Structure formats: structure tokens, C-alpha cells
Amino acid sequence: MGISLSNKEFNNILDELKKEYKIYAPKLFKGKGRFSDTDLVRYDEISSIEEIEFGKKSYYSPKEVLLPITQTLFYFTEDKVIEPEIDHKKTLVFLRSCDIHAVKRLDEIYLENGVEDPYYKRRREKMKFILMECEKSFENCFCASMGTNETDDYSLFVKSEGDRVFLDIKDKEFSSYFDTGVETEVFPNFVKENKIEVNIPENLDIDIFKSLMWKEYTSRCIGCGRCNTVCGTCSCFSMQDIFYKDNERTGERRRVWASCQIDGYSEVAGGFDFRSDQGDRMRFKVMHKIYDFNKRFGYQMCVGCGRCDDACPEYISFSNCVNKLNEKVKEGK
């Protein structure tokens, strides 16, 4: 079913929904961009349609709603451990098709690879998707190549046009909220092609791990890890214990986002690092996204959102790297 309603009507319903849900969407932060006088689009809680940035790709992916940058696992006092209180509110997240596909990848790691992760599960169970459409492909996107440009895995589809909001309600749970509005046909448009096309080489094997092509990144990559933090499918974390200055016998254990591009990721006690070269780290990341994950789980990890390319301060392009890899494989190098 599709309906259209005014922004004001929609905002009133958002207020109703907010009693039960925390609602997250990409929001524009004026002047908060990396460069002077640039803006930043990132996820935050919203309470009106006007706050949502529909027209730009968010710098960070929505994964921080599910996987906070730092998350307290438990508190410790002397020899007791105590779990943090649970937030009982459900969450609604505005996100694009590629990002919905990215959540499936996170599910694979956190719910299917070994035992379930309880912290992830309790957030994931309470999370529902509101699809945002992409009117056109953004810079660096290659979702069509990754097959993530379309999805039907959403509760609501919301489209903003001037002072009216158009909705497709797929999830019955929300029907009761939207009893006003004019019935109309509403379908999401999906991007069919991108300017960038990525060809993942077929018949990839372990030999490509030793290819000299990775050496290029040894000198180019500065190991800042931005590509990992903006990625919707990067799911690694490190454990971190902190303690309170006023009482050193109490503190908390947290997990924080980790990056395979940053020093320390593969270093064991005693100082031995299994991957100290940036070229090897690039190879590790790229091969995970387009080979290793697929080998283990049966589909590609990368969803083609292109955020890694948007974020790289050294203008290293992931899509370009994969295409280069394809050429190398064709040439037999």
C-alpha cells in the first residue's frame, strides 16, 4: 500500500513513533566536514522529515546504530562484573539499499560466524529499516556491480518531495500509525547502473596474494583506517579496558572499532606483527571484501557504496584496485 501525506502530518506520526522507537537518519552537520567550510552528513537521531538529508550520501554508514564506535560490555568492581542496563526502545533507521545489504553482512559475522554475539543481537532484533531511494548514483558508487542496488528488505519506504511525503508500507506493524493520508501508488526507484563498473575477477586464487601489484599501496597508503571506519561492512573491534581515576579498582571493558590498516591490528604480545606492510594490509582488506568472505559465506562482502573511496585522503580507490586486479588476473600475473 502507498500513501502520501503532508510533512506536518508525517512529523506528527514521527512523534507518535518516537514513543516506541529511536529514529535514526542521515543528517547534515553544517561546517563539520573534514575540510574548511564543508558539511558532514552522518547518522543521528531525528524527529522531523526536514532534518533528514535525502540528497547526499552519508560519510559514515549506518552501522554505528548497530555497532557503536565504543560499546561498554560490562563494568567491573573489584572481582565482580556487571552488565550495563539495556535500552528497551526499538530503532528505526533510514537507509539506502546498499546499506541494508551491508547489515546482512554484519549479521553474518555477528550472528552466524560462531556463537551469536549477544550485544549485537539485542540491538539487531529491535531494528527496522526505512528505505531511502537514490535518485541517481552518487560519486564512487558501484552498487549495481555488487548486486546491492535493489532490495525488498524494508518495513517502510519513505520519499520526500517538497512539502509532501510518499510512503510504501510493507510492515503491518506500521499500518496503524499511518491511518491518515491519501492512498496512492508508491514504489521505490532503484539505481540501475553506476558510472563506475567493477569487475571482480573470476578464478581468483591464493597466488594473487603474492602479486607485486599490492606494493603500490605500500608507498601510497598512510594507514589512517578511514576506509574501515566509513565502511558499512567492516565489523572488526578491539577490547579496551578503562578504569576510573577516582577509584582504580572499578572500571569497564569496552569494545571499540578496529582497523586492519592501522598498526597493532595483527601484532601479538612480544611485538611480532604478522602484517606490517601497508601493501599487505591493503591486500588483506581488498581480498576480504571480494574473495575471502565470499569463500566462507557464499556472497561478496563489499556492497559497492564507495565510501572508502570518498574518505581516502590519499585518493586510493578500492574500485580501481579491484579492476586492476581483474586486469592482472587476465594477464596472468
Next chain:
Amino acid sequence: MNNNVYLPFKSKILDIKPHTDIDYTFRMEFEGDVKPGQFFEISIPKYGEAPISVSEIGENYVDLTIRKVGKVTDVIHTFFPGQNLFMRGPYGNGFDVDLFKEKELIVAAGGTGLAPVKAVVDYFVDNKDEVKDITVVCGFKSPSDILFRDDFKKWKDEIKTILTVDNGEEGYTGNVGLITEYIKNIKIENIEEANVIVVGPPMMLKFTLQELLNRGIKEENIWVSYERKMCCGIGKCGHCKINDTYVCLDGPVFNYTKAMKLID
């Protein structure tokens, strides 16, 4: 929260046995199933967690041999019997001792690499009739680096044991030389069926594997145990991933046919 796999349990230190200045074995209270080669995440609130493999499995206890080499292990070494450490686990696949039964077995270990495989040796010392023959060949840097001296004494009377050091010291009368030299001369009756476990630092691993393959040991009969950085031990944190393999879930024990294809 039910089944919170990240919550550690408290375990009492029953005994501490120093081997060298920096290597101590902590006997920890533990009841439950553990396999040789499995590991626990050991933690001290405020300092963090570290994956440590079991070096001995007993009724109501596990031994953890810990080298003072990092933030967490430095602090563990200041603890005394009667105090508690936090643990999670056991994790990992561990060694399947059934695979080695009724065949010849060689255990080749370098330095602390002996710890994760020691429980396999213990098992066959206690159940000698289950294995056709077992040889332990173990190398340390110098006489003062030798671990598990008491166990070596016991093993010497029970099974073929070769203990060697890279460099001798004055007054040292034991074997000197790299373990590869000793592997050359180990008597193996059925080279087709003999199993070998190799655990040690990367360089030792490389040359020992070369020597074993030279001798004609089959790739599928060689087993290794890998050490990698791990923050969760349960397939989530990503640090131990090599290619499509998670060392914490699929390892740390690997057959050589699999291990040879893992590129960090």
C-alpha cells in the same frame, strides 16, 4: 542477558610454578571439558584480555603457561596463589588425539610452543598403549630458557625425549643444536603413517617443516598450532582472520595441507 559469552568467570589461582624468570605456569581452578590445544581468554580488569593456551588439563584445573611479554601478562605475573583471574573459554578446535592413536607420533616444539601441545604429550604418556611410538623433540634458546623441566625428567623415563638448546652455557651437558638436526635422525618405522605436530616461532616452524617434508612425512600427517592476535576468541573481532579462515574458530590447530595455504 542470557548467554553473554563476553562475561568472564572468576577462577582461583591454585598454584604458580616458575620455569624461567619470565615464564610461569598458573594452575587455574576449572571444571568442564577442555581439549589439548584449546585456549582461554584470560583477563585482569583494567589491563585487558589475552588468549592463552592450556598446557595441562587435570581434574578441576587447567594449567596456563604464561610468558611475561605484554600489558596483561606483566600484571598476571604479579599475582599469587589464592588470588583470582578472570577467564572465558575454552575456545578453538584443539588437537584430536584420536587421530594419532595406533601410529607413530613426533611432537616438535620450539620454546613456548611446547605449551599448547604439552597436553597431547601428557595424554600419551598416561596412555602409552594407545600410540605406537611417541617422540618429543624440543628446542630452547639456552639452558636457562628451558620450560617444564620436571615434565622432561618424567618423560625421559617414559618416552623418547630429545631436549636441545641453540646455545649451551658453561656447565651444561645436554644436547646443543637446532631441532632440525635431531629430526634428521629420529627413527621412523612407517613414514607413510607417522604423524608430526610442530609448534613454535615462525622461523623454527619454517625449517622444521622443510626437514619433515624432506624426510618424506606426508603433508596431511603434519599438524601445526597458530598464534595470532585475538580480542574475542569467537569469530567476531576479526584480528585472527587469515584468508577465509578464523584461527579462533577453525584453529588454532591446523592440518598442514590447510596451513600451507594461509597467507597472513
